[in-house]
Structures are given as C-alpha cells and as structure tokens.
Amino acid sequence: MRRRVHATLWKYVGKEFLLSFIVAFLFFFIIFFINQLLLMAEDILSKKAPVGDVVRLVLYATPAIVAMSFPFGSLVGALMATGRLASDNELLVMRASGVSRPAIMAPFIVLGVAFSLVSFVMNDYFLPLGTINYGKLYRKLITTAPALELKPYSVKRYRDTTIVMGAMEGGVMMDVVILDTTKDGKSRVISAGRASLVDRGDSSGVISMMLDDVFVQESDPGKPERFEYSTADRMEYNILLTSFSDFSSGVSPREMSSVDVASAIRKKQSILDGRLAARAAELDEKRSALLAEYLTRSRTGSGVDGSLTRLVPLKQAHESLSAKPLKDRSLDIYRLEYYKKFSIPAGALCFVFLAFPLGARARKSGKAVGFGLGLLVAVAYWGLLIGGQTLGLRTGFDSFLAMWAPNILVLVVAAPFLIPRGSS
Known part of the structure; x- marks a missing residue:
C-alpha cells in the first residue's frame, strides 16, 4: 500500500516539477537564442549573408544553448514547483500524512539526474559536432560573402599583414593592396587589380585569395636604397583562418x-x-x-x-x-574545457538540492517567488562560472576548482537547509 501511495505521490510531484521545468527551460532557451540571433545580426545578417546559411548557423549553435538552458531550467523549475506546492500547503499535507521529506524530494532528484544526463550529452557530443559544422559553414560564407571579413574601402590588419580594399562588386574585390613581410624578413607590397577568395575545401586552415594583374615589390630594411619587383597575371595568396575571427587551424x-x-x-x-x-x-x-x-x-x-x-x-x-x-x-585551456563539460551538466542536479528547501519556505505566490529567486541564483552562478574560467586562464588557478566552485558553493549553501531540525 505504501509503495502505491509513494508511486502516486511521485507522479504528482514529478509532473509538477516537469511542467515548471518546461516553462523555465523555454524561458532560458529563448533568452540565449535571442542573444545568439543578436550576435549574428551584428556579425552576419548585417553583411547580407544568405538567409539559409544563417539559419544553419543558428541550428549549429543550438546545442550550446540547450546545454546551458537545462541547468538553469532545473533550478527555476524546481523553485517554482516547490514554491507552488508549499504556498498551497500541499507539502504540509504530505508531511502531516507521514510522507518523509526525502520521499517528497525523490522525484526532484531523479529528474535532476535525467536533466544532467541530457545536458551532458548535448555538451559532450552535439556541442562539438555543432561547433565543427559552424566553423566549416562560416569558412564557406567567408569565400561566398567576403564582406563578412573584408569591407569595401577599408583597411584590415591581420597580425603582420595589412590588406587595403577598394570597391567590391559581388564576390570580387577591386584595387587590393597587401602589405606584409616575407619569410626572410623583407618588406613586401602586393597590388592587384582584382581579387577573390577561394575555399579549397580541405582542413589545412587556409583560405586562398586569387589575385589578378599583380605587381609585387620587395625591399630589404637593411638596404633601403635597393628593391626588387615582379609582375604576374595571376597569383595565389594564402591567409590563415586563425586571422579570421576566432578560427584556429587546429581542433579546439x-x-x-x-x-x-x-x-x-x-x-x-x-x-x-x-x-x-x-x-x-x-x-x-x-x-x-x-x-x-x-x-x-x-x-x-x-x-x-x-x-x-x-x-x-x-x-x-x-x-x-x-x-x-x-x-x-594550452594545457590549462584543455583542462578548463574538460571540467566544464561535466560541471555545467552537474549543475542541473546540484540546483535541485538548493531549490527544494528554498522553495519549500514560500508562503504566498510560490511560483512567482521561485521564478524571481531562480533568476537571481542563475545570474550569480553564471558570474561565478565566468569568473572561475577567467581566473583559471589568467592566473593558472586550479582548473577543477575554477569550474566546479559554483556547484560546490551551491551544495554548501544548500547543506544547512537540508539538515533536519532537531525536535525541541
């Protein structure tokens, strides 16, 4: 009989948590999604990239949004569900009926584990896959829409290379001047009547610029009175993808x-x-x-x-x-990324231990109070996560603590609320 009662209770409580989680998850998903769209609107849409490719870029960025939405959705959802049960005195009735606190909390823990697993799969499989495809598509966009990186009548500096642009007609750049340094230290000036970007489709991390009507002048800084020049109908000039935006020639x-x-x-x-x-x-x-x-x-x-x-x-x-x-x-960067792949999904479970006792203290407007409190905790958690990552990168702070400190802090804060009060 007791098992049947517990099963009915768990279904009821679990359903309440799941519905609140869906609302909270959609809220955070929309917030992160709009933020991603705004970034793309500034970086890509404003430069007239094809709409279909932009949609694909958004799709490839979705795993990162989902992975981050699950922990915060778990936090706010648990606070809203527990707050609603507490404000309607349903938790009080359950306790008065002899149902223990751990029994009431069990559905929250089970769903918290499930949310953590889904977030981990997103973080560990779909996020890398999406990031790789995002990079490939953006690289293709650079060649089909050079305005993403090269604007007409502008000067673009890449490390020790400067590219001066003239007019742009479609995908063809006019009157291009390139200032760089050769491998043997000579200063070089390359001018071309026309230029276009070409993607070789390989994984070498290089994009080629095909130059037409080329004039090249080289000079040795140690012998300023002497110079060499040459001309060519066509020239291939290679640009490392590391020069474009946040690309790396290797796998991050x-x-x-x-x-x-x-x-x-x-x-x-x-x-x-x-x-x-x-x-x-x-x-x-x-x-x-x-x-x-x-x-x-x-x-x-x-x-x-x-x-x-x-x-x-x-x-x-x-x-x-x-x-x-x-x-x-680079070892610190890899360690931070490794621990982040586990710490962020684990947050969905850690938040349950904090949200349940906090939400149970609500007396009125439980869902509204839980939602507001959840947002405050989410902002604080996000700040700690970013701060820990920055600290780990700049000071060499222990990577494990840098990424797990927010979760540890959540559990430490939750511990006093979870310890049963002694009877007087």
Whole structure:
C-alpha cells in the first residue's frame, strides 16, 4: 500500500516539477537564442549573408544553448514547483500524512539526474559536432560573402599583414593592396587589380585569395636604397583562418568530446613533464658547473676579483633559468574545457538540492517567488562560472576548482537547509 501511495505521490510531484521545468527551460532557451540571433545580426545578417546559411548557423549553435538552458531550467523549475506546492500547503499535507521529506524530494532528484544526463550529452557530443559544422559553414560564407571579413574601402590588419580594399562588386574585390613581410624578413607590397577568395575545401586552415594583374615589390630594411619587383597575371595568396575571427587551424577542445580532451590532456602533460625534466637536468648541470668552479677557485687561491668574474655569471645563469616559469597555457585551456563539460551538466542536479528547501519556505505566490529567486541564483552562478574560467586562464588557478566552485558553493549553501531540525 505504501509503495502505491509513494508511486502516486511521485507522479504528482514529478509532473509538477516537469511542467515548471518546461516553462523555465523555454524561458532560458529563448533568452540565449535571442542573444545568439543578436550576435549574428551584428556579425552576419548585417553583411547580407544568405538567409539559409544563417539559419544553419543558428541550428549549429543550438546545442550550446540547450546545454546551458537545462541547468538553469532545473533550478527555476524546481523553485517554482516547490514554491507552488508549499504556498498551497500541499507539502504540509504530505508531511502531516507521514510522507518523509526525502520521499517528497525523490522525484526532484531523479529528474535532476535525467536533466544532467541530457545536458551532458548535448555538451559532450552535439556541442562539438555543432561547433565543427559552424566553423566549416562560416569558412564557406567567408569565400561566398567576403564582406563578412573584408569591407569595401577599408583597411584590415591581420597580425603582420595589412590588406587595403577598394570597391567590391559581388564576390570580387577591386584595387587590393597587401602589405606584409616575407619569410626572410623583407618588406613586401602586393597590388592587384582584382581579387577573390577561394575555399579549397580541405582542413589545412587556409583560405586562398586569387589575385589578378599583380605587381609585387620587395625591399630589404637593411638596404633601403635597393628593391626588387615582379609582375604576374595571376597569383595565389594564402591567409590563415586563425586571422579570421576566432578560427584556429587546429581542433579546439570545444570541438572534442570529453574522452578526446582527456587524451589530449595526457599527451600535453607528458610533453610538459619532459620539458620539466629537461630543465631540471639543465639546472643540475649549471649547479654542478657553479660548484666545480667554486671548488677550483678555492683550491687555486685565485683573487677575489677573478673568482667573482667567473662565479657571478654562472650564478646568474642558474637563477635566471630557475626563475623562468615553465608551463603550457594550452594545457590549462584543455583542462578548463574538460571540467566544464561535466560541471555545467552537474549543475542541473546540484540546483535541485538548493531549490527544494528554498522553495519549500514560500508562503504566498510560490511560483512567482521561485521564478524571481531562480533568476537571481542563475545570474550569480553564471558570474561565478565566468569568473572561475577567467581566473583559471589568467592566473593558472586550479582548473577543477575554477569550474566546479559554483556547484560546490551551491551544495554548501544548500547543506544547512537540508539538515533536519532537531525536535525541541
């Protein structure tokens, strides 16, 4: 009989939580979706990119939106559901009927686990897939709509390259001037009557610019009075995708699953360990050289000035090497991304432990109070997440703590509310 009562109760409470979650999830999804559209409107739509391709870009960005909406939807949904049950005195009736607090909370935990799993799948599989396809499509858009990156009558600077643009007719750029530096350090000026971008379709991370009616002038900064020039009907000029927007010629951790990121971390850590071991051996060598020189000078009784002349440079070389930090920043980036793939989905479950006791304290307008409180907690959580990531990137702060600190803080705050009060 008790099992049947619990099953009925769990269905009722679970349905209440699920309905509130759907409302909260749609709210956050729409907020993040509109934000994505505004970013694209500024970056892509305003430059007259094809509407169909823009829709696909939005579709590829959807997994990231869904992955972030699940934890916040779980938080606000749990607060709204519990607040409604508490304000209508249904929680009080359940407790008075002998139903324990853990039994009432069980559906919230089960659904919290389910939301975490869905968010993890989005984060670990669909997000990398969407990011890869987003990059491929944007690369294609650059070649079909150069205005995304190259505007008419403008100057665009990429690292050590400057491109001066003339008029633009369709996908063809007119009167292009390129200022760059050759591999041997010579200054180079390339002018072309026409230019167009070409995507080779490979994964080399390079986009080619086909130049027509080309004039090239090279000069050595060390010999300003001399220069070389050449002409050509056609020339292919390659531009790294790393120069365009946020592209990278390699695969970023955001485009990898957690298993692949973990494997990459092990490889990078192994390389870093090898570098650390090599530096330790070099330090031992310099220390031995310093000690040997000191013993030699002591035995021969050399003068103070002569000894200092030999010993001070050796000591300074040792101190300079030991003080020089040896770290791999990319390793920190990979670790942050790895822990983020787990911490964000886990937030959907952690929020349940905070939302249930807080929502149970509502007396009036439970859903409205839960919604407002949920928004405040969501903003604070988001700020902590961004702050932790920034701290991990800039200061080398522990990657695990940087990404898991918001969840840990949520559980710490929830703990006092979850501990049963002793009877007086």
